[in-house]
Amino acid sequence: MACSPASEQNEAAEVLKQPVNPPIDQMSSADTKTSAAQQCNLVLGFDAWEPYQYVDVGGRVAGLDIELISGVVKNIGCELRYKQGAWVDLLADLEKGDVDILLGASKTEARQQFAFFSDPYRVEEFSLYIRKNDKAQAEHESLGEFVANGGTIGIVADYLYGAEVSNLLDDPDTSGLFENAIMGEINVARLLDEDIAGFLEDSFVGASLLRRKALSELIVAQGIIIQTGNVYVMFSREGFSQQQLESFNEELQSTKESSGYQDLLTEYAY
Known part of the structure; x- marks a missing residue:
């Protein structure tokens, strides 16, 4: 593939658009009228990961996280531009202040040195997926029971699936029942080929994958779900204030208490 000029590559990486007009905008009961003094412009960095953050066929930045958080940001009087890139690069940009917001983040002490974290806006969870006609595997009520009966499970290398999976991977009696893949799509193929009995995937990603394909x-989805922790919004300390964070969290809480919040989660879950 021929290389693009540097200027064109930069333009491609900088997907700086007007924010989408998500239905989440109608969720909050808070007064969205703000004075000129409250206006701000923020750059939201995103690493394409459907259905959370991606560019749709019309060239719009879209997704569950985008719809949810862009509405909250708008309601505190800020406008968004978007910058697409690799997560590791965006994290460095956030530390420098070149990017103001990152979504889908885990909170760590190291990151708190250069970033504010919002209150949690959703919970990360993984679902176990099986073949629809596999009645035997559908009966199991836990991962431990699933593997105790010889069920092999596909996982993605370097993903963190929580304590239960870690314990099973550390146990010599069950570790051999887990098969690593470099991406989730490989586990889908393995399941259809009956090389594995099931696979673990982020619940929203799994639903999107089955729908698209x-x-x-x-x-x-077999019914077994693993919750691995809270998901946060990261804000650069270089371009976002403690006062803005408090306003964001208030608006986020109002949004989470609305019926539209659950409607949005349901929309992306099926």
């Missing part, structure tokens, strides 16, 4: 008649 029209596999809902072949693969289903």
